[in-house]
Amino acid sequence: MLFLIVSVLFFSCRATKYVPEEEYLLHNYKIETDVGDFEKKELNEYIKQKPNKKIIFWRFYLSLYNLSKPGKENGFNNWLRRIGEPPSVYNEGLKQQSTEQLTLHMHNKGFYEAEVSDTTYYRKSRAKIVYQISPNQPYRIRDINYFFQDATLAHMVLADTTSNKFRHGELFDVDELQQERVRIETVLRDSGYYAFNREFVYYEVDSALGNHQVDITLGIRNFQTTDSRGQTRTSPHPVYTIRDVYMGTDFDAISLQEGGLGEVVRDTLVYDSIHLVYTGKHNIRPGVVTQKNYIIPGTVYDASDVNRTYRNLSSLSAFRMVDIRFKEVDSEDAMLDCEVLVVPATKQSYAIKLEGTNSGGNIGAAANVSYRHRNLFGGSEQFDLSFTGALENLKEGNVSTDSTQKGPSLMQEFGVEARLRIPKFLLPVKTTQFIRKYNPQTNIRLSYNYQKRPEYIRTLASASFGYEWKGKENIMHRVFPLEASLILTPYKDSTFIEWLEGKYLFYSYEPHFIVDTRYSMVWSNQKPFKNQNFQDIR
Structure with a gap:
């Protein structure tokens, strides 16, 4: 009986109660499209304005908001507005942004000739938007070439071509090109290339082939440095080796933010080739933390090992916060010193x-x-x-x-x-x-x-x-x-x-x-x- 009373009360509230005059409540939107080689579910992510949420068929949160009394700022009315949801008032500008975003998305997926239009239907203070998408013929990849200024990178990048994010005959998808840049960055940073990032990877695309086909050249630039005279010089990407690893397990959060080990006088114990830095008595047995560590002196830098070390140390109940930092060593060889700084949890x-x-x-x-x-x-x-x-x-x-x-x-x-x-x-x-x-x-x-x-x-x-x-x-x-x-x-x-x-x-x-x-x-x-x-x- 109580549920029936509450339901009648909610449904009796006019959905457009808080919609200004000559404005419209966005009732719904729909995306209509011809058959195309793309994931249609992704299109909803590019709609900038959406109607109020529903529970089954009922806009429950809008109903809660509408129960509040206009002009009343007391606790109960404020509470209803806080847990409720204000009406989604139709916005012409957001509709236009949605159309533009849908067009851009279709272009990124290889549909450069896609046509996106929108139509708004009005009825009884409510608005419904229909987005129409005509994909038309997409562009596909005809040929893929590679150019390495540093030839030593070729065998690592091309070693596992099955992991390549784009292939011959597939759609010319810009998102997949970006994913390939991330993949190359991961492969090289797991192989000692600490200073490498995805910005060194670039593409050259030739679309003047006709028949909606493109040729892609993937290139990797050389490592860039600036000499004492301010001139930019290029060289092969350096492979970094870990020189020393320092682990401090008794830091506080403030010291962690101010620069790590710093100049504070601390005791040091070398255990399993790791420098354990501490003040006073150890708060945790040395073997416990060194067993969780993947960053070993004398080995090549590996970004995945850094992530594993972070995950392992973070899993220990004695620790509240873990931070891992690297410093380049001033030497002719490419070397790194690692600082693993840990804030202990409340015991x-x-x-x-x-x-x-x-x-x-x-x-x-x-x-x-x-x-x-x-x-x-x-x-x-x-x-x-x-x-x-x-x-x-x-x-x-x-x-x-x-x-x-x-x-x-x-x-x-x-x-x-x-x-x-x-x-x-x-x-x-x-x-x-x-x-x-x-x-x-x-x-x-x-x-x-x-x-x-x-x-x-x-x-x-x-x-x-x-x-x-x-x-x-x-x-x-x-x-x-x-x-x-x-x-x-x-x-x-x-x-x-x-x-x-x-x-x-x-x-x-x-x-x-x-x-x-x-x-x-x-x-x-x-x-x-x-x-x-x-x-x-x-």
Whole structure:
């Protein structure tokens, strides 16, 4: 009934309530196009003005906004406007920008003769836009040539032609040409070319061939430097080697922004060829951070190794922030010094949560106290301990027992759980290379739960020991060699026993001890720190 009232109230609000006179609410838009060799879904990204969002068929957020009263600036009306969505008033300029952007997109995809037009239809203070696209014949790639001023780059760029982003006979797609520049940059920066970037890659396109075909020449310019007299000189691109690696694990965020290691006097320890820089006592064992490091002195610079090192160190619970910097060494040889600067996380924290409950008239309260230590034994081991408790007053009639007791009864539940995450495999064999490559961890968990109701008393205890590690991109492996659970029911009311007979829940209240082994693989394309849709497969 309440839903019906709210729905009637919302729908009764005129959608054009806040649309000025002689203006129109953008009701909808549509893209009509002939068949063409392009992804039609991408076209929506170039529409600069879109109608208000719908939930199924209802512009819910516009309805919320329209519930506010014009000219009223009190808290409730401001709240409605804040969570709602103002009307999308038809804008002729944005329509024109959309048409221009659609035209530019079609050109970038090889449809240089595409025609884009727009038509606006008006009806009862509402506007609908129809964009018509005629792709016409596209331009395709006839021939591809390469020109290298530095011939040593040729074998790396051409080694894997299957990864080339454009090929003979395909559409002359400008976006794919840009992707090829990024691919070449990645290949060369993973091969020691620290100073290389995509701006060294250029294209020459010959479209004067007729028959809607183009010839492409991909070129790579030489490395440019400026001498003491200010003159620009070119030379083959240098291959950089890592000279020294310095790792500081006790920086604060302010020092990180002000220039890294700087001139502050610190102690230095060389461990696994890495210079560990610190003040006072080590906040983390040296072996833990060097095992996560891919940047090794004496090796050629590799941008992917830098990213792996950043990912591995960021995964350690003891660290809050990681920054990796390079400085060119003033020498005849192309060499780099690397600084890995780390800001430690708050070592210990706790949280207390309290809540009240009302379930079918049963009033109760619950509490949760949790404690976390992010560097328990000095190796970035994360320890979590939590205590939970709940009490609920059960009204008469909500309890099924053979007791003659009248009035309310009490439900009690208490639990404790401990978790320990260790950033390596607890195995009797050395796993240094595995740790560096797959970023593994060991997980140990213990829990105990006590439940007491008038019908029964039940205890649940469980323990697990397992490993997890990253496989190929987007894949996580988890294996638990040992999982055990013990359920005991020291008391069950006779009426409750009768009620359980023949039900699936019967075995949940029978004493049993279970030991098992489990393996799972998780695929996910979720990107950290990005607000976008993603998929999980388990």
